[in-house]
Amino acid sequence: MTNEDTKQIISMQHLGKRYLVRSRRPYVGREVIQRYVLRRDNRTAFWALRDINVSINCGESVAIVGRNGAGKSTLLGLVAGTIYPTEGSIHVGGRIGALLELGAGFHPDLTGRENIFLNASLLGLTKEEVVANFNSIVAFSELRDFIEMPLRNYSSGMQVRLGFAVAIHINPSVIIMDEVFSVGDQSFQKKCLDRIHSFKEEGRTLLFVTHGLAGLKGICERAIWLDQGRLSMDGPLDDVLEAYTASCA
Amino acid sequence: MQNWFDVITDIWRHRYALRNLILKDFRIRYRNMSLGVLWSVLNPLVLLGMLVTIFTFVFPRGTEKYFPIFILLGLTSYNFLSLCIPVATGCIMENSQLVKKVIFPRHILPISVVLSQSIHVVIQFGLVAIFILFFRVPITLSFLWLPLIFLVEILFVLGAGMLCSALNVYFKDIRYMVESLLTVMFWLSPVFYSLQRVYVSFPRWVYGIYILNPLAGCIDATRNAIIYNRPPDLISMGVATTVSLTFFIVGFYVFGKMERIFADCI
Numbered sequence: 001m002t003n004e005d006t007k008q009i010i011s012m013q014h015l016g017k018r019y020l021v022r023s024r025r026p027y028v029g030r031e032v033i034q035r036y037v038l039r040r041d042n043r044t045a046f047w048a049l050r051d052i053n054v055s056i057n058c059g060e061s062v063a064i065v066g067r068n069g070a071g072k073s074t075l076l077g078l079v080a081g082t083i084y085p086t087e088g089s090i091h092v093g094g095r096i097g098a099l100l101e102l103g104a105g106f107h108p109d110l111t112g113r114e115n116i117f118l119n120a121s122l123l124g125l126t127k128e129e130v131v132a133n134f135n136s137i138v139a140f141s142e143l144r145d146f147i148e149m150p151l152r153n154y155s156s157g158m159q160v161r162l163g164f165a166v167a168i169h170i171n172p173s174v175i176i177m178d179e180v181f182s183v184g185d186q187s188f189q190k191k192c193l194d195r196i197h198s199f200k201e202e203g204r205t206l207l208f209v210t211h212g213l214a215g216l217k218g219i220c221e222r223a224i225w226l227d228q229g230r231l232s233m234d235g236p237l238d239d240v241l242e243a244y245t246a247s248c249a
Numbered sequence: 250m251q252n253w254f255d256v257i258t259d260i261w262r263h264r265y266a267l268r269n270l271i272l273k274d275f276r277i278r279y280r281n282m283s284l285g286v287l288w289s290v291l292n293p294l295v296l297l298g299m300l301v302t303i304f305t306f307v308f309p310r311g312t313e314k315y316f317p318i319f320i321l322l323g324l325t326s327y328n329f330l331s332l333c334i335p336v337a338t339g340c341i342m343e344n345s346q347l348v349k350k351v352i353f354p355r356h357i358l359p360i361s362v363v364l365s366q367s368i369h370v371v372i373q374f375g376l377v378a379i380f381i382l383f384f385r386v387p388i389t390l391s392f393l394w395l396p397l398i399f400l401v402e403i404l405f406v407l408g409a410g411m412l413c414s415a416l417n418v419y420f421k422d423i424r425y426m427v428e429s430l431l432t433v434m435f436w437l438s439p440v441f442y443s444l445q446r447v448y449v450s451f452p453r454w455v456y457g458i459y460i461l462n463p464l465a466g467c468i469d470a471t472r473n474a475i476i477y478n479r480p481p482d483l484i485s486m487g488v489a490t491t492v493s494l495t496f497f498i499v500g501f502y503v504f505g506k507m508e509r510i511f512a513d514c515i
């Protein structure tokens with residue numbers, strides 16, 4: 001293996017994801033009759049992504065831009081491993097921290113403390129790691145006074161803060177963020193941005209989806225533009241943003 | 250997931266998450282109730298108490314020794330299935346947010362549900378133990394068979410739980426089928442009668458099909474251990490063990506295969 005290869009942390013070859021869209025949810029009875037008796041398949045194929053060839057090196061920060069439904073979130077899901085490709089392949093080296101949705105799996109009846117433990121352990125931390133990071137998580141979320149309260153008493157901003165605090169403590173080598181810039185109030189947003197910058201300095205790989213294009217400058221040096229599931233452009237951030245903005249006008 | 254070994258090590262790495270999921274189920278179930286965890290003792294106590302009363306005073310002439318205990322053991326074993334499998338069936342849909350957005354071995358969802366529901370089964374067995382003492386059933390070394398029987402039952406429940414929860418993601422009517430199947434299994438299990446009755450009253454091939462239901466062998470073995478101070482019947486318990494193990498392996502395998510489409514379907 002050459003040095004070039006070892007630096008590559010994400011590689012996609014002819015990556016494609018097809019969804020079979022159906023008008024009604026499948027039931028055993030109807031499905032068996034339609035497929036095996038009537039020999040009819042009333043699903044329509046929809047390619048959310050097709051023929052994507054991208055490699056990302058260790059330490060790169062990449063923004064993914066595109067219109068609604070262009071396949072941005074599908075791409076992030078494929079990188080994160082929550083969905084599987086229909087064709088082609090994707091390889092990711094290292095631990096992935098997916099901030100696809102902050103606080104997914106938080107339960108309203110559990111207290112902040114219990115939710116931290118549940119969420120962090122689902123994200124792959126061991127008991128020792130959660131205990132060791134607990135104070136730091138609470139400090140980052142600035143929710144010390146509310147930590148023994150059930151989550152249903154939290155405001156939505158507070159819940160997102162807790163989710164963000166947990167997510168950044170799992171020490172990932174690839175960090176994926178889907179529209180998480182709008183987190184919390186102004187001061188918390190600044191804190192998150194500072195944290196993202198320090199991730200970048202530590203040499204972690206960052207992958208962003210956002211519509212707030214201004215926020216990307218200073219973080220990402222590269223951008224990928226997806227259009228209707230196809231790779232439209234891949235290059236330096238400024239060039240791609242310029243082309244993308246021009247196409248939207 | 251590439252192979253068995255990877256899946257199993259991944260589950261092992263997430264054992265702390267498994268523990269937290271079980272705790273979550275337990276906490277949210279009782280947090281908002283004034284009597285709290287007492288309910289999981291009170292509810293079965295009322296049911297078991299009524300059964301003991303009925304079968305002691307109303308139908309006292311059961312042909313079996315310790316007839317109320319005989320019934321309680323059958324019912325509690327059946328409850329293992331009826332408490333675990335329906336909840337496990339819906340567990341992927343219930344946790345759709347987790348499945349879509351967080352990466353972890355999905356196997357731990359049905360496993361955590363089955364284990365947390367098993368706590369309630371253990372509580373019921375504890376209550377039965379009180380009745381066993383009350384009726385002065387002699388305590389013998391045969392009781393040591395119970396953990397083994399419990400293991401066979403939990404393998405079956407885990408397998409069926411994983412299988413049904415995976416299928417339920419794709420086919421939305423699996424949970425209704427599960428409900429009806431459980432009702433059928435209730436009457437096709439030796440809850441209110443003995444396995445011996447089935448053996449003597451039907452042709453051999455009917456009995457052969459009957460014991461394919463792993464509950465048949467398990468309930469019979471439980472009664473042998475507690476009431477009759479006998480080891481399990483080799484044939485029925487052997488069949489039960491084989492079927493349970495098969496269910497577990499098939500359930501684990503199908504779940505692992507279908508896990509790929511979970512996020513697409515929910």
